[in-house]
Amino acid sequence: MALKTWALRKSLWVYHVNTGACNNCDIEVLELLTPRYDIERFGMLLVGSPRHADVLAVTGVCTRQAMPRLQEVYMQTAKPCVVLAIGACANAQGIFTEAYHMGATVDETIRAVDRDAIIMYVPGCPPKPEAMIDATVKSMELLKTL
Amino acid sequence: MGSSIVIFLVAAAGTVALGLAFKWVDRKVTAMVQWRVGPPWYQPFVDIIKLSGKENIMPATARGTGFLLAPVIAVAATAVAAAILWNGLIRPGETFVGDLIVVVYLLMVPALMTMLGAAASGNPHAAIGAAREMKLLLSYELPMLLVILVAVAKTGWTLRLGQIITAQAQAPVVLSISGAIALVVAVVCMQAKLGLVPFDLAEAECEIMSGVYVEYSGPSLAMFLVARAMMLALLPLLLVIVFWGGLYTGVWWGYLSFVGKYVLLVALATLIRNTNPRLRIDQTLRLFWFALTPVAIVALIMALVGISRGISWL
Amino acid sequence: MTTATQTDIPLTGRVGRIIEALGADVLAVEQCQARRGIARINPDRVVAVAQAMFALDGARLATATGLDVRDGIDVLYHWIVEPRPGGEGPTKAGVVVTLKALARRPDLSLDSIANVIPAANWIEREMHDLLGVNFRGHPDMRRLVLDDSWPEGVHPLRKSFDQVLDRPPLPPNQSPPDLTQGQEGQR
Numbered sequence: 001m002a003l004k005t006w007a008l009r010k011s012l013w014v015y016h017v018n019t020g021a022c023n024n025c026d027i028e029v030l031e032l033l034t035p036r037y038d039i040e041r042f043g044m045l046l047v048g049s050p051r052h053a054d055v056l057a058v059t060g061v062c063t064r065q066a067m068p069r070l071q072e073v074y075m076q077t078a079k080p081c082v083v084l085a086i087g088a089c090a091n092a093q094g095i096f097t098e099a100y101h102m103g104a105t106v107d108e109t110i111r112a113v114d115r116d117a118i119i120m121y122v123p124g125c126p127p128k129p130e131a132m133i134d135a136t137v138k139s140m141e142l143l144k145t146l
Numbered sequence: 147m148g149s150s151i152v153i154f155l156v157a158a159a160g161t162v163a164l165g166l167a168f169k170w171v172d173r174k175v176t177a178m179v180q181w182r183v184g185p186p187w188y189q190p191f192v193d194i195i196k197l198s199g200k201e202n203i204m205p206a207t208a209r210g211t212g213f214l215l216a217p218v219i220a221v222a223a224t225a226v227a228a229a230i231l232w233n234g235l236i237r238p239g240e241t242f243v244g245d246l247i248v249v250v251y252l253l254m255v256p257a258l259m260t261m262l263g264a265a266a267s268g269n270p271h272a273a274i275g276a277a278r279e280m281k282l283l284l285s286y287e288l289p290m291l292l293v294i295l296v297a298v299a300k301t302g303w304t305l306r307l308g309q310i311i312t313a314q315a316q317a318p319v320v321l322s323i324s325g326a327i328a329l330v331v332a333v334v335c336m337q338a339k340l341g342l343v344p345f346d347l348a349e350a351e352c353e354i355m356s357g358v359y360v361e362y363s364g365p366s367l368a369m370f371l372v373a374r375a376m377m378l379a380l381l382p383l384l385l386v387i388v389f390w391g392g393l394y395t396g397v398w399w400g401y402l403s404f405v406g407k408y409v410l411l412v413a414l415a416t417l418i419r420n421t422n423p424r425l426r427i428d429q430t431l432r433l434f435w436f437a438l439t440p441v442a443i444v445a446l447i448m449a450l451v452g453i454s455r456g457i458s459w460l
Numbered sequence: 461m462t463t464a465t466q467t468d469i470p471l472t473g474r475v476g477r478i479i480e481a482l483g484a485d486v487l488a489v490e491q492c493q494a495r496r497g498i499a500r501i502n503p504d505r506v507v508a509v510a511q512a513m514f515a516l517d518g519a520r521l522a523t524a525t526g527l528d529v530r531d532g533i534d535v536l537y538h539w540i541v542e543p544r545p546g547g548e549g550p551t552k553a554g555v556v557v558t559l560k561a562l563a564r565r566p567d568l569s570l571d572s573i574a575n576v577i578p579a580a581n582w583i584e585r586e587m588h589d590l591l592g593v594n595f596r597g598h599p600d601m602r603r604l605v606l607d608d609s610w611p612e613g614v615h616p617l618r619k620s621f622d623q624v625l626d627r628p629p630l631p632p633n634q635s636p637p638d639l640t641q642g643q644e645g646q647r
Binding site: 003004007008010011035038040041042043047048049051052054076078079080 | 173177180181182183184185186188189192193195196199200201202203356359360361362363364367
């Protein structure tokens with residue numbers, strides 16, 4: 001079991017889900033791959049399918065349209081997985097809470113299908129790449145306790 | 147009997163380790179080319195261990211047997227090909243007639259299993275990926291076989307790996323014009339067989355969400371990645387054996403030169419991968435059928451002329 | 461809504477010429493500056509006006525917007541007229557002419573200009589979704605911007621819609637996977 005969690009910590013594969021973001025947080029997520037921050041030295045890769053992922057990087061308020069789709073993507077991700085709610089919008093819908101097209105917040109949406117989901121909140125608008133790396137390091141610490 | 151089993155297991159395990167090490171070389175060189183620090187040396191091994199520990203999800207629309215068997219058969223075929231190749235390299239006297247054909251056939255199996263697994267996934271992205279993989283297979287196998295025929299012709303029309311190696315003791319196939327052309331064509335075909343850019347459109351990450359592997363997760367995905375890593379170790383080995391004389395055990399620099407040739411081909415694959423964009427399927431087909439196949443035919447004609455007239459450098 | 465006649469605001473310059481060319485379809489002119497004009501047109505003549513504007517040299521429909529006013533819903537068509545080089549003299553900067561048409565309550569209907577100007581197709585679908593304007597003769601009036609579980613007949617951008625209290629119930633949650641088959645879930 002220790003080997004499994006060690007391997008999981010050393011090789012986190014990230015799948016990015018946009019549930020209605022303004023793309024600012026998405027650009028910051030992409031910046032993590034650039035030479036300045038380079039998360040590949042931690043073993044993190046951006047993968048093209050949720051089934052390959054260990055981390056779901058969710059950006060954006062969860063609109064009504066995106067709610068069932070986010071739940072589908074979460075269910076299709078192979079467990080164990082960590083959800084990173086990136087940005088003020090993904091944390092609690094920020095200034096858009098009262099808009100007409102909002103679904104439930106990202107964490108409520110995911111807890112509706114999995115009560116024990118691991119969700120990390122990364123505040124900021126958009127959060128700095130350092131904050132996102134900090135969140136992934138903290139989730140690695142959390143995975144040690146699994 | 148017992149020793150062949152030992153050889154098989156050692157060759158298979160060794161090829162897995164070697165393939166994953168080469169995968170790290172690939173990622174590290176890619177990172178260096180992009181001015182980044184790459185992953186640590188144990189990264190590909192950790193990827194495989196991590197994937198083995200995740201849950202193996204079988205989608206509701208997938209056909210179970212094909213879906214789950216495909217990666218297993220891919221690994222099995224490359225393991226057997228590994229055993230034959232390493233056996234042929236180290237003990238040239240113990241090979242059997244036709245093992246070159248067996249190896250070529252076995253090295254085609256991972257691509258076939260990728261198609262089978264993708265078709266069994268029940269996902270439209272995977273279906274597109276399978277169709278592309280099929281077209282890719284049709285395109286690069288033809289020049290590959292033609293240039294292997296060049297080497298077979300130049301080493302005395304033998305189909306035994308051991309005899310191909312011993313016939314190159316004087317001069318490897320690559321030290322002739324047709325051999326050099328054949329090696330260049332073979333390197334391009336190797337790039338396509340490995341599924342590396344510019345020919346990786348079956349698993350195009352950005353376009354079709356990992357195409358063929360989109361529904362795979364956990365241990366099945368790990369097996370597919372292991373099969374690909376083994377191909378990365380075996381194809382340059384095949385090229386070195388068939389075109390570049392294999393391992394010269396007689397001289398003191400034999401081992402060094404073998405390692406050098408081997409690593410050179412792997413580094414070549416990585417550098418081509420980092421400096422080229424991805425080709426579309428019609429561009430790929432046109433390249434292989436209308437550019438590389440005529441070149442391979444020309445090389446074959448030159449080799450035949452050279453043999454019949456006794457000119458060794460042709 | 462003013463019922464001022466056309467002569468209250470002097471129609472000068474290119475904007476003035478454009479508005480004058482529409483003739484009797486213009487009910488009132490609210491603004492006529494060097495590069496910006498706003499005029500109200502007869503709602504029954506929307507298609508004819510659109511055809512006339514589109515026929516001008518260098519004219520294009522930039523967008524159309526809707527406003528919830530007391531008498532109904534004001535649909536504003538924003539036209540940009542930018543003569544191409546080789547037209548009248550050297551290249552001139554474009555002008556923006558806004559034409560307003562009121563869709564009265566309770567019908568809230570206007571003729572659709574989507575058959576004349578294909579660009580207006582999606583704009584009218586969006587206006588129908590969010591404001592409830594009915595466009596007669598629209599070739600493809602399907603839902604565009606609201607999601608599939610949004611109820612019919614609820615238009616969120618109307619003044620009478622409270623953003624919080626009138627929000628329809630959320631779509632149902634996807635069912636969690638059936639894990640009674642052990643390790644290999646069917647998802």
